[in-house]
Amino acid sequence: MQIPVVRNVLEANERLASVVRERVKGILTLNLISSPGAGKTSLLERTLTDLSSEFRMAVIEGDLQTDNDARRVAATGVQAVQIDTDGGCHLDANQILRAMDHLDMSNLDILFIENVGNLVCPTEFDLGEDAKVGILSVTEGDDKPEKYPLLFNLAKVLLLNKVDLLPYVNFDVERASTFARALNKDLPIFQISCTKQQGLRDWYTWLRASVQLKKTKGSL
Amino acid sequence: MQIPVVRNVLEANERLASVVRERVKGILTLNLISSPGAGKTSLLERTLTDLSSEFRMAVIEGDLQTDNDARRVAATGVQAVQIDTDGGCHLDANQILRAMDHLDMSNLDILFIENVGNLVCPTEFDLGEDAKVGILSVTEGDDKPEKYPLLFNLAKVLLLNKVDLLPYVNFDVERASTFARALNKDLPIFQISCTKQQGLRDWYTWLRASVQLKKTKGSL
Numbered sequence: 547m548q549i550p551v552v553r554n555v556l557e558a559n560e561r562l563a564s565v566v567r568e569r570v571k572g573i574l575t576l577n578l579i580s581s582p583g584a585g586k587t588s589l590l591e592r593t594l595t596d597l598s599s600e601f602r603m604a605v606i607e608g609d610l611q612t613d614n615d616a617r618r619v620a621a622t623g624v625q626a627v628q629i630d631t632d633g634g635c636h637l638d639a640n641q642i643l644r645a646m647d648h649l650d651m652s653n654l655d656i657l658f659i660e661n662v663g664n665l666v667c668p669t670e671f672d673l674g675e676d677a678k679v680g681i682l683s684v685t686e687g688d689d690k691p692e693k694y695p696l697l698f699n700l701a702k703v704l705l706l707n708k709v710d711l712l713p714y715v716n717f718d719v720e721r722a723s724t725f726a727r728a729l730n731k732d733l734p735i736f737q738i739s740c741t742k743q744q745g746l747r748d749w750y751t752w753l754r755a756s757v758q759l760k761k762t763k764g765s766l
Numbered sequence: 767m768q769i770p771v772v773r774n775v776l777e778a779n780e781r782l783a784s785v786v787r788e789r790v791k792g793i794l795t796l797n798l799i800s801s802p803g804a805g806k807t808s809l810l811e812r813t814l815t816d817l818s819s820e821f822r823m824a825v826i827e828g829d830l831q832t833d834n835d836a837r838r839v840a841a842t843g844v845q846a847v848q849i850d851t852d853g854g855c856h857l858d859a860n861q862i863l864r865a866m867d868h869l870d871m872s873n874l875d876i877l878f879i880e881n882v883g884n885l886v887c888p889t890e891f892d893l894g895e896d897a898k899v900g901i902l903s904v905t906e907g908d909d910k911p912e913k914y915p916l917l918f919n920l921a922k923v924l925l926l927n928k929v930d931l932l933p934y935v936n937f938d939v940e941r942a943s944t945f946a947r948a949l950n951k952d953l954p955i956f957q958i959s960c961t962k963q964q965g966l967r968d969w970y971t972w973l974r975a976s977v978q979l980k981k982t983k984g985s986l
Contacts, residue, residue, distance in 0.1 A: 692834070694802060
């Protein structure tokens with residue numbers, strides 16, 4: 547009984563994700579996925595601030611409740627729209643289509659989508675993005691790629707966040723990277739700290755190259 | 767289309783949760799819920815070790831993949847059984863019934879269920895437990911009770927874990943506690959560190975009182 551239902555939901559979502567893809571032609575569209583509190587919003591605040599003179603960016607924020615994150619992001623001066631999932635555990639393509647109606651999409655370079663904090667469900671729903679960006683806080687433990695493989699399998703880039711806390715936690719960067727690359731051979735992995743502004747240069751270099759690829763090739 | 771399907775799933779689960787409840791009469795049954803990496807398994811390792819001479823305990827472990835956690839828990843000497851959800855984002859009552867068939871349930875005092883690491887979906891599925899135990903790592907941020915209210919609303923006890931990291935992160939214990947108690951007026955909140963073995967005495971006192979309540983009153 548349950549499986550055909552889930553399949554229908556995912557098929558409907560696939561169809562709407564294709565509509566999103568048509569509407570983000572030339573705009574690098576990134577789906578940020580992590581556990582709650584891994585630092586998605588802090589990463590956006592930092593990135594939007596540091597690259598504001600270089601790119602035209604917008605953000606779609608997904609949350610179960612509250613528009614706190616959209617307000618934090620909007621404070622950097624970029625366009626932001628909030629999706630309130632009303633308790634729902636992930637974003638879907640239909641929500642993205644509706645959110646885009648509230649954004650001026652002309653001349654955008656990058657559209658960031660901050661998914662609901664959840665390492666499982668968001669990974670299964672294509673939002674029409676060019677890449678899923680995985681964010682793993684080092685405080686969560688180096689076994690997470692092995693235990694929650696789907697995100698690490700599908701992500702096109704992985705950010706290990708809060709590396710300023712490495713001296714105080716048991717997290718072996720090598721072990722986490724080995725697990726992640728066993729699932730995803732050439733996965734780029736960047737070690738960053740948003741609060742201490744460390745390691746962000748590699749992430750920005752990846753963003754610049756990806757914006758170029760999207761504009762010239764149409765995809766990553 | 768989607769809503770009635772979800773309702774059916776939840777109704778079926780409710781019915782099976784009642785069957786679980788019949789089978790755990792006199793056994794304190796706790797459903798541990800948190801984000802990935804908040805420290806559920808470390809909490810169990812510590813608790814099972816420290817209270818082994820006092821209580822007869824068993825553990826049902828839920829994971830998307832791997833039986834790493836069941837092996838960690840079994841290393842303390844208690845009975846442990848692993849549920850592999852094969853990518854599923856939460857445990858349900860039917861899985862608990864099947865797992866209990868692999869446990870010797872006679873003379874147990876406490877049955878711990880470690881749910882899949884996810885702050886959203888596990889909260890919606892009653893497993894026939896006496897209490898949901900919420901675990902929030904201070905590295906996740908003090909806004910989590912406001913942003914993921916359902917768990918904090920339904921939990922009967924909240925453990926703020928990794929308080930040894932408080933000097934290095936932006937986490938206001940007062941702010942998190944205020945949010946949580948706005949949802950759940952008399953929620954007991956204990957500050958603990960499993961790795962540094964801090965603050966566990968209050969948790970153990972709560973466990974002892976709850977075991978007594980379950981044996982004498984039949985519920986918490």
